[in-house]
Amino acid sequence: MDTASIYLGLKPPRTLGAWHESPPSLPPDACRCPRSHRLALKLSCAGLILLVLTLIGMSVLVRVLVQKPSREKCCVFIQENLNKTTDCSVNLECPQDWLLHRDKCFHVSQVSNTWEEGQADCGRKGATLLLIQDQEELRFLLDSIKEKYNSFWIGLRFTLPDMNWKWINGTTFNSDVLKITGVTENGSCASILGDKVTPESCASDNRWICQKELNHETPSNDS
Amino acid sequence: MNITRASLPMLNTTCSCRREKWNFLGRYEGTFDYWIGLHRASSKHPWMWTDNTEYNNMFVYHMNAQCLKKPEEGESSPGTGGVHSYKILQRNSLRAISPESSAKLYCCCGVIMVLTVAVVALSVALPATKTEQILINKTYAACPKNWIGVGNKCFYFSEYTSNWTFAQTFCMAQEAQLARFDNEKELNFLMRYKANFDSWIGLHRESSEHPWKWTDNTEYNNMIPIQGVETCAYLSGNGISSSRHYIPRIWICSKLNNYSLHCPTPVPV
Numbered sequence: 001m002d003t004a005s006i007y008l009g010l011k012p013p014r015t016l017g018a019w020h021e022s023p024p025s026l027p028p029d030a031c032r033c034p035r036s037h038r039l040a041l042k043l044s045c046a047g048l049i050l051l052v053l054t055l056i057g058m059s060v061l062v063r064v065l066v067q068k069p070s071r072e073k074c075c076v077f078i079q080e081n082l083n084k085t086t087d088c089s090v091n092l093e094c095p096q097d098w099l100l101h102r103d104k105c106f107h108v109s110q111v112s113n114t115w116e117e118g119q120a121d122c123g124r125k126g127a128t129l130l131l132i133q134d135q136e137e138l139r140f141l142l143d144s145i146k147e148k149y150n151s152f153w154i155g156l157r158f159t160l161p162d163m164n165w166k167w168i169n170g171t172t173f174n175s176d177v178l179k180i181t182g183v184t185e186n187g188s189c190a191s192i193l194g195d196k197v198t199p200e201s202c203a204s205d206n207r208w209i210c211q212k213e214l215n216h217e218t219p220s221n222d223s
Numbered sequence: 224m225n226i227t228r229a230s231l232p233m234l235n236t237t238c239s240c241r242r243e244k245w246n247f248l249g250r251y252e253g254t255f256d257y258w259i260g261l262h263r264a265s266s267k268h269p270w271m272w273t274d275n276t277e278y279n280n281m282f283v284y285h286m287n288a289q290c291l292k293k294p295e296e297g298e299s300s301p302g303t304g305g306v307h308s309y310k311i312l313q314r315n316s317l318r319a320i321s322p323e324s325s326a327k328l329y330c331c332c333g334v335i336m337v338l339t340v341a342v343v344a345l346s347v348a349l350p351a352t353k354t355e356q357i358l359i360n361k362t363y364a365a366c367p368k369n370w371i372g373v374g375n376k377c378f379y380f381s382e383y384t385s386n387w388t389f390a391q392t393f394c395m396a397q398e399a400q401l402a403r404f405d406n407e408k409e410l411n412f413l414m415r416y417k418a419n420f421d422s423w424i425g426l427h428r429e430s431s432e433h434p435w436k437w438t439d440n441t442e443y444n445n446m447i448p449i450q451g452v453e454t455c456a457y458l459s460g461n462g463i464s465s466s467r468h469y470i471p472r473i474w475i476c477s478k479l480n481n482y483s484l485h486c487p488t489p490v491p492v
Contacts, residue, residue: 039356044331046337048331048334048335048338051335051338051339051342052338054342055338055341055342055345057343058342058345058346062345063282110460111460111461112421112459112460112461112464114450114451147419147420149383149384149421149471149472149473150419150420150421151470165480173359178328182467182469183469184466193470193471198470199467200465200466200467201451201452201453201465201467203450203451203452203453203465204450204451204453204459204464204465204466204467205421205450205451205459205460205461205462205464205466206421206459207460213255
């Protein structure tokens with residue numbers, strides 16, 4: 001009687017008949033809980049999927065929008081390059097504002113002019129236009145030059161009678177050390193842009209690089 | 224060149240506009256040093272603009288971090304976790320289900336909360352960004368973005384190098400030409416803003432015996448003589464020079480601004 005009253009109190013009257021028809025067991029009671037659980041699970045899964053899709057979509061949108069400033073970064077970097085001052089290791093053996101590397105001093109001009117004027121300007125400084133010894137020296141100069149987008153005259157020109165490239169110290173150009181890219185014509189002088197040696201009309205305007213050997217300690221006026 | 228300004232330059236717009244204006248000022252200064260509108264009471268005080276707004280240290284070490292950060296992205300509202308309760312009809316059912324279901328419930332609630340917070344944060348960030356875009360689009364500009372207006376023209380300065388032919392092709396793709404100047408004011412602007420870069424312009428000729436022409440085939444009026452014996456002209460550190468077409472250089476495009484295109488009024492020279 002106690003057991004019967006407990007069961008009666010827990011269940012609504014509708015299921016009373018079912019109880020009589022079948023032996024007392026968990027299945028009828030368990031039917032309701034699994035259904036509500038299933039519904040909750042379905043709703044949760046749908047919500048989760050919706051959230052994930054929304055998150056993915058918005059992430060893509062944000063990334064697309066945020067990518068734009070990266071171009072402006074490039075602008076800033078170019079600007080910063082303009083403002084950078086070359087770190088010069090001051091050495092008594094080199095004049096002021098000249099760069100020391102191995103046994104040479106180098107100077108990058110701040111003005112533009114023809115190849116002849118560049119050579120004359122170097123001469124007034126007791127130097128000559130750049131004579132590139134090897135790739136290592138060229139690499140040093142590339143790292144030192146802050147203006148990456150400009151050409152610089154060097155002491156190499158195309159000589160007419162010989163139809164050959166010659167350095168201004170008389171030695172013949174050695175294509176094993178450097179390569180000249182571009183059209184070679186009469187009246188061509190060589191300039192460097194990046195790591196490339198390019199023929200250019202000698203009458204064009206470029207900045208230039210002077211060099212002087214440390215061995216020749218001739219007094220020179222650099223003012 | 225005489226420059227008169229009503230007030231010292233201000234850089235008081237959004238981060239990206241500030242950077243663009245700085246780029247312009249930085250390149251346009253040429254070889255002179257200029258006063259700008261930043262000051263402070265002493266070295267211990269913060270830098271201020273002349274209208275008493277505080278400088279945002281755009282060009283100190285953490286410049287990029289500050290400019291790229293937007294205030295809206297930092298904001299986020301805490302997500303609300305759902306509270307679930309279950310009616311348990313029998314003690315046996317409660318004992319059997321509680322450990323597993325509670326663990327699962329906690330996991331599900333945790334994941335849902337994280338996702339909700341992420342979506343809310345993104346929702347807050349996106350409208351602000353979109354609003355900025357909409358405002359930019361609706362603004363009627365005389366010159367396209369990244370172009371600089373001078374007089375009735377717009378000028379574009381490239382950020383990498385190419386030969387003269389490609390530069391002209393690039394400009395034509397922007398409905399423009401390699402740069403043309405019609406008076407000394409425009410030329411002075413180009414010479415200053417090109418900074419230290421030798422830059423292609425739109426003057427060319429067939430050979431050293433032919434006259435110089437603009438890319439629209441009008442003849443150059445020899446306002447300034449062009450040095451050299453080659454066929455393509457560029458702005459150098461020494462004026463206007465000429466070189467072979469295959470030399471890589473920065474280039475400048477130019478075109479009439481929208482006002483001049485839509486309202487053809489005779490412009491006094």
